[in-house]
Amino acid sequence: MPAFSKPIHFAQQVLKNCIGTGDCVVDATLGNGHDALFLANLVGEKGTVIGFDVQAAAVQSATLRMQEHDVTQFNFYQLGHEKMAEVIPEECLPLAAVMFNLGYLPNADKSLITKEYTTLMALDVAQVLLKAGGVISLMCYPGHEGGDTESEAVSEWAASLPREGFRVAKYALHNAPNNPPFLLLIEKLK
Numbered sequence: 116m117p118a119f120s121k122p123i124h125f126a127q128q129v130l131k132n133c134i135g136t137g138d139c140v141v142d143a144t145l146g147n148g149h150d151a152l153f154l155a156n157l158v159g160e161k162g163t164v165i166g167f168d169v170q171a172a173a174v175q176s177a178t179l180r181m182q183e184h185d186v187t188q189f190n191f192y193q194l195g196h197e198k199m200a201e202v203i204p205e206e207c208l209p210l211a212a213v214m215f216n217l218g219y220l221p222n223a224d225k226s227l228i229t230k231e232y233t234t235l236m237a238l239d240v241a242q243v244l245l246k247a248g249g250v251i252s253l254m255c256y257p258g259h260e261g262g263d264t265e266s267e268a269v270s271e272w273a274a275s276l277p278r279e280g281f282r283v284a285k286y287a288l289h290n291a292p293n294n295p296p297f298l299l300l301i302e303k304l305k
């Protein structure tokens with residue numbers, strides 16, 4: 116057992132600290148639904164996971180994963196995360212957490228990646244919808260084409276958040292090869 120974990124596992128440890136049963140949370144990039152299932156286990160039967168992906172295949176795959184695990188407390192949308200404010204019901208607000216896992220759907224079309232412009236739009240919306248004490252976690256992958264500029268842009272966006280309103284952390288395995296993934300954690304303070 117290593118003394119400290121990979122970025123995605125570190126994100127999970129932090130999310131466990133800020134999500135409780137009955138909370139509403141968002142998976143902004145559903146993909147195959149691994150993160151959504153993780154979130155569903157934290158919010159429990161009384162909570163809600165709202166999920167977004169632009170690809171029908173991802174929404175289907177994530178839905179299947181939830182069904183296979185007898186999870187019912189979810190609402191998934193085939194919709195860009197930048198539009199989340201249009202569909203999240205009032206009673207779900209404010210959110211306890213918003214989880215982003217950028218990049219492409221594994222084992223699918225690698226040209227369908229998250230894009231800097233819409234990711235930044237979604238982050239602007241997410242930080243408003245978050246409750247005090249809530250967290251945005253953002254896995255960034257600078258190692259693929261397009262991922263480099265997106266990762267740099269979201270890192271700059273996070274660094275520019277005002278210190279009186281947000282705490283921002285960046286975590287990576289620093290000596291890993293080939294532009295390793297990194298995690299941004301954004302806690303809303305008030």
Ligand SMILES: C[S@@+](CC[C@H](N)C(=O)[O-])C[C@H]1O[C@@H](n2cnc3c(N)ncnc32)[C@H](O)[C@@H]1O
Nearest residue numbers: 144145146147148149150168169195196220229
């Ligand atoms: C790395 S995968 C997510 C992995 C996923 N969280 C899981 O647990 O399997 C990134 C996903 O973001 C999706 N995506 C791309 N642009 C998006 C957008 N504007 N809004 C929501 N999802 C988007 C892709 O279709 C892809 O499925």
